[in-house]
Amino acid sequence: MANALSAPDVGDGGSGLFAAIEAAEMRRRVLVLEKNLAPGGTTNWAVGSLSSSASPMHAAIGIQDRPAAHFEDMALFHGAFLSRDNPDLRRVLVENVPDTLKKLLDMGVVFFGPMPEPPHRVPRMHNVLQNSRAYAHALYRRARELGVDIRLNHRVFRLLYERERVVGVEAEADGSQHRFIAREMKRKYAGESIAQAGALVKTSTGDAHQLALGVGAGTVTPSAARNLGVPPKVNLMTMLPPSRFLALLMKWSTAKLLQA
Template sequence: MFAAVEAAELGRRVLVLEKNPKPGGTTNWAIGSLSSSASPMQAAIGIHDTPAAHFEDMALFHGGLLSRDNPELRKAFVENVPDTLRKLLDMGVVFFGPMPEPPHRAPRMHNVLPNSRAYAHALCRRARELGVDIRLNHRAHRLLTENGRVVGVEAVVDGALRRFFARRGVVLAGGDFSANPEMKRIYAGEAISRAGALVETSTGDAHQLALDVGAEIVNGDLVSGPQLRFVPPKINLMTMLPPSRFLALLMKWAMATLPQPIIRPFIMMFLTTVLEPQRKLYESGAILVNTNGTRFADECDKPQFAIPEQPRKEAYIILDSVLAKKFSSWPNYISTAPGVAYAYLPDYRRNRRDIYNVASSLGELAKKIGVPPDSLKKTVADYNQSPREGTPGLLQPPFIALGPVRSWVLTEGGLKVSPTMEVLSKSGGVIPGLYAAGATGQGGIILEGHGHHLGWAFTSGRLAGRAAAQHGAYR
């Protein structure tokens, strides 16, 4: 959507074809942080930070992946993301921070309020102000070409094919391919192909459109994950509220003013992301059981690869009252959580009742989560005969089940692009009229560290929209 806004601000007529019934895609489920140097919020607290420093620090996150990075795209990103942040602020988006995240030398992580849905809300509002034509439920089917140039898109609309022509360019911004098992198998291997996707419509359509006209995917073998994450929260009244600026400013004031015990339950109600249970939970003695009530893997030895083989591809975390007490306060948190830093067991009891179950016996707990009672009782009894080293076993009622948890990946492979987001062919030449942004146009840039994926999505969108708008008209 940022590509559309950027092009429209340059005076171009813009049409957006959105596959889903509403905009936002993966962004709506993101933690919501955006990392940038040279921000107004940094300046307000006396931090002098530069894109050059950000460029250097990003490399410190990469480790063994540094040789896989695209430094030209990293440079384009860090030099342009400050303007991206300022544009979002101008659209009314509210951030809390900046927050530190080593090895960044300065606090750069700006966290959106009230949640990540604020981005799509603000961008769509701005796009409509500029006259952008947004068509929902339009799935791109193939790119239209003339004389080697991309001139439009053929899309499926209400079961029929329709053609849409572009005078200056087509920007592909269709997310990743985490929900496409075949693409994951081809690029990342069999084990990754079985892991699930956070957004089921992230099927790599945009990648495939470009591949069909001679493009190339780079770093296709790289993925974030698989990670065990709780299933998405059910819609509640708070998450249904429009992510308004007034609400965000109220939250920002409260976070800066009120004690954490008062504000954290309120903030937790607005979480739309899916949180990840920490490894320390298993190291302390919690176990994973599948929907048959049986333990299927060593919880500390990559259980995320085993869960896709389980019934319904999900599992539950089982704790007793001793563990419940331990993971109710610092330093033993269940998950990291935006806005409140950490989520403890009481946070789940209050705000994720859909995945929190408690009972005075294992048999009762099994009934609550829909697993065979005798099986769960036997599983826990067997575990207690030889519990994890240094732990007493799961002995003390009441017993708690958190979940289900599922195994998810985000794919990092994107189309090869130039620093102005032109899609490149396998030979390295530009495919005229075609641009890509976000995960679709990741182009080899490594985005380790919080706030870089969203920062890249928005910034590359701006660059792609600008380049397409400034290109000479074909028709």
């Protein structure tokens, strides 16, 4: 089975869904292939906080902050690992996270904060409400609004070539193989496994890393990765369904408790 499209996107965690949304907003026909039975990937197991400078919440309480200061403060977190840091990637992060946060707010994601996060010089930690599944819920909804074709239970196992260029992927679903051919490769592949660290999610096995390495890609500072540990599979917070109303209620309640 062959399918033509503008941009295949492998994996529908936070990064994969965001990439699909960006491509769809550029009027590209986007297909997302996810091997799990539900969207969200490792993002669903994240802590959920997002550190950013220059957010609307900063402006609301009179904090003046900028990406350059965020860049400087991030170096303070590394300690003995600073030599393994990648300043170029750090700069990409701090310069783009304010717009990312604003876009998430526009999609209906609710944050509480900013909260102090030493050694940041000003509060920068924005905490998602109710839990990290709110990201995938909002991103999945926005992607579907834009017409993104999201197919779960599709495991990509091979890159397809034409004249020594990657032009598509081959995936397996329910015992059948499917070929997806791209007219333009706007989006490459996103994997989520971390070298030499225990898997946070059992299905995060680095399939896309292996595909990319096979065509000459490299990895950046994998030895600097650190695993925060696997949270309990089920607790009160993880049982809460994604709901903007509930998130706003939690935000209001938390603010009142802090004032008490």
